[in-house]
Amino acid sequence: MARVLISGYVGAGNLGDEAILAGLAPALRAAGFAPSALSARPRATRALHGLPARHRLVGLPAALAGADALVSGGGGLLQDRTSGRSLRYYLGVVRLARAFGVRVVVFGQSVGPLSPAGRTAVARALAGVPILVRDAPSRALLAELGLDAALGADPALLLAATAPPTDGGRDGRTAEGSAGGRDGDGDGAHRPTLLIPRADVPGVEGALTTLARRARAAGDRVVVAALEAGADDAAARRIAAAADAEVASWADPWTAARDVAAAARVVSVRLHGLILAARAGVPHVGVGYDPKVAGFADASGGRVVALGEDLEGRLLAAWEALAADPDAARGAAERGAALRAEAAAAVDWLAATLRAGG
Numbered sequence: 001m002a003r004v005l006i007s008g009y010v011g012a013g014n015l016g017d018e019a020i021l022a023g024l025a026p027a028l029r030a031a032g033f034a035p036s037a038l039s040a041r042p043r044a045t046r047a048l049h050g051l052p053a054r055h056r057l058v059g060l061p062a063a064l065a066g067a068d069a070l071v072s073g074g075g076g077l078l079q080d081r082t083s084g085r086s087l088r089y090y091l092g093v094v095r096l097a098r099a100f101g102v103r104v105v106v107f108g109q110s111v112g113p114l115s116p117a118g119r120t121a122v123a124r125a126l127a128g129v130p131i132l133v134r135d136a137p138s139r140a141l142l143a144e145l146g147l148d149a150a151l152g153a154d155p156a157l158l159l160a161a162t163a164p165p166t167d168g169g170r171d172g173r174t175a176e177g178s179a180g181g182r183d184g185d186g187d188g189a190h191r192p193t194l195l196i197p198r199a200d201v202p203g204v205e206g207a208l209t210t211l212a213r214r215a216r217a218a219g220d221r222v223v224v225a226a227l228e229a230g231a232d233d234a235a236a237r238r239i240a241a242a243a244d245a246e247v248a249s250w251a252d253p254w255t256a257a258r259d260v261a262a263a264a265r266v267v268s269v270r271l272h273g274l275i276l277a278a279r280a281g282v283p284h285v286g287v288g289y290d291p292k293v294a295g296f297a298d299a300s301g302g303r304v305v306a307l308g309e310d311l312e313g314r315l316l317a318a319w320e321a322l323a324a325d326p327d328a329a330r331g332a333a334e335r336g337a338a339l340r341a342e343a344a345a346a347v348d349w350l351a352a353t354l355r356a357g358g
Helices: 015-030 043-050 060-065 084-099 116-125 136-144 202-215 229-243 252-261 271-280 291-300 312-325 328-358
Strands: 003-007 034-039 053-055 070-071 077-078 105-113 132-133 195-196 220-227 246-248 265-268 284-288 303-306
Touching: 003 084, 003 252, 015 043, 015 077, 015 105, 015 220, 015 229, 015 252, 015 271, 015 284, 015 328, 034 043, 034 060, 034 136, 043 053, 053 060, 053 195, 060 084, 070 084, 070 328, 077 084, 084 105, 084 116, 105 136, 105 291, 105 328, 132 136, 132 195, 132 328, 136 246, 136 291, 202 220, 202 229, 202 312, 220 252, 252 271, 265 312, 271 284, 271 291, 271 328, 284 312, 291 303, 291 328, 303 312
Parallel strands: 003 034, 003 070, 034 053, 070 105, 077 105, 105 132, 195 220, 195 265, 220 246, 265 284, 284 303
Antiparallel strands: none
């Protein structure tokens, strides 16, 4: 059984990245591979996912020595918009794997934004590496760098409704302890508008607060939740307090997915809020702070509002249009099913690529 090491932003408290691993690792197991992961907190990753894990820095050489292949992804790993450190790390893992003679596949990623130096580094490090990206803008960017890439869907779309059995105490039951009902059920009259902020994007907290107040004034239930707890918890609490809304607390991706599935509509600044909404067939609006958000909305049929002048007004208009659209739920369900099929096909591509390299 081929041993596949997964390199992503794991163990850092971002539930979007945990959802990627939670979708990808079981799919690789089902395809006959033995997955493991690099993590910032290996013990937590082992407990949460039931997956062998080593530290992303000190455990890297040993992890590569015990691997037949490296999967770099998924997620937005290859960018240097905020700092060059992340890009240097993930490309460094790829380079080290190739030096160890380990097969490398880049999978389920968004690429960019990249500086001129970043573009050069990506082109050099990924030359000859099989690549599948999760959005068309990333594919176009790689083409500019002379790199061919397949196009697929984010593996978080394959997230199961229940957590896997692990040594950390989970027993495969649906995750508990949040604001929603079980995956996809609940009284439709009480399904909330779910808001997912991102604290480091200017202007969105005020816009979400206004939207939450408007929805509450109309008699709607509103829930606010953070996909990256350490980064976004305070913003979520402020929005909820200002609008007399509820706050959902998510400890794992299965809880997040359950609450998203129980919503009537999702408005998210985090990409994986939109991805989990599409997974469950829930109508959604995104804030396009990054090309990957617009790229996903194009694929999911969701609405996207760009940053800029009158963000508040345009976001309100998008939410109101979504709420008034009688076909929104049906369209979201149909597109969600198609995206889940695309994610499964992407894993089939990954499995075939890994076998071809063996």
